Amino acid sequence: QVQLQESGPGLVKPSETLSLSCTVSGGSVTGGSYYWSWIRQSPEKGLEWIGYIYDSGSTGYNPSLKRRVTMSLDTSKNQFSVKLSSVTAADTAVYYCARGGFLNGRFWFDPWGQGTLVIVSS
Amino acid sequence: EIVLTQSPAILSLSPGERVTLSCRASQSVSSNYLGWYQQKPGQAPRLLIYGASTRAAGIPDRFSGSGSGTDFTLTISRLEPEDFAVYYCQQYGSSFFTFGPGTKVEI
Numbered sequence: 594q595v596q597l598q599e600s601g602p603g604l605v606k607p608s609e610t611l612s613l614s615c616t617v618s619g620g621s622v623t624g625g626s627y628y629w630s631w632i633r634q635s636p637e638k639g640l641e642w643i644g645y646i647y648d649s650g651s652t653g654y655n656p657s658l659k660r661r662v663t664m665s666l667d668t669s670k671n672q673f674s675v676k677l678s679s680v681t682a683a684d685t686a687v688y689y690c691a692r693g694g695f696l697n698g699r700f701w702f703d704p705w706g707q708g709t710l711v712i713v714s715s
Numbered sequence: 716e717i718v719l720t721q722s723p724a725i726l727s728l729s730p731g732e733r734v735t736l737s738c739r740a741s742q743s744v745s746s747n748y749l750g751w752y753q754q755k756p757g758q759a760p761r762l763l764i765y766g767a768s769t770r771a772a773g774i775p776d777r778f779s780g781s782g783s784g785t786d787f788t789l790t791i792s793r794l795e796p797e798d799f800a801v802y803y804c805q806q807y808g809s810s811f812f813t814f815g816p817g818t819k820v821e822i
Binding site: 639640641642653654655656689691696697698699700701702703704705706707708 | 747748812
């Protein structure tokens with residue numbers, strides 16, 4: 594059973610870079626044709642997809658965040674990560690990692706990590 | 716950007732009742748990319764339905780999804796106490812994913 598766990602600082606200063614990692618257990622980040630994704634949730638914006646990194650390393654990002662987002666895979670640690678630069682208070686949210694995939698041509702996000710709250714404040 | 720609208724925002728119901736939740740898209744979306752998620756307080760969203768109508772593994776058959784084009788529906792045939800939660804629809808279009816604002820099903 595695949596499980597995901599987010600980790601990273603819970604407090605980031607404005608204008609700095611938010612960095613989070615997601616550790617995958619019970620499965621591998623490579624070879625499964627999955628879209629390893631980041632999704633955030635705030636009262637103001639609801640659920641917002643940030644982007645994905647495919648197990649080949651190719652990426653897809655939300656156009657509204659694309660200029661500030663970078664995602665990467667670390668196969669040695671079985672992790673994937675997200676960096677969001679130049680953060681503001683509007684980036685305060687619960688950040689989730691999730692596995693995306695296809696079955697019979699149909700897409701899903703499952704499972705999700707438990708989420709980690711990131712507050713942007715000086 | 717495809718915008719998803721969910722209605723109603725809040726539903727007040729009793730256990731045993733049947734509930735129908737609506738998700739409407741601002742333009743036609745592929746059913747293959749329409750999903751429904753359940754979220755309880757303090758928890759991550761959980762996949763219920765993908766491909767508009769396919770139940771995820773372990774999801775009870777009281778949950779069903781239907782629809783196509785711009786109108787999709789999640790139906791819970793008989794509400795159980797554990798079903799009181801927020802339900803979100805999600806789609807993929809124009810190269811990115813979006814989620815609806817959610818419908819809260821409360822007692």
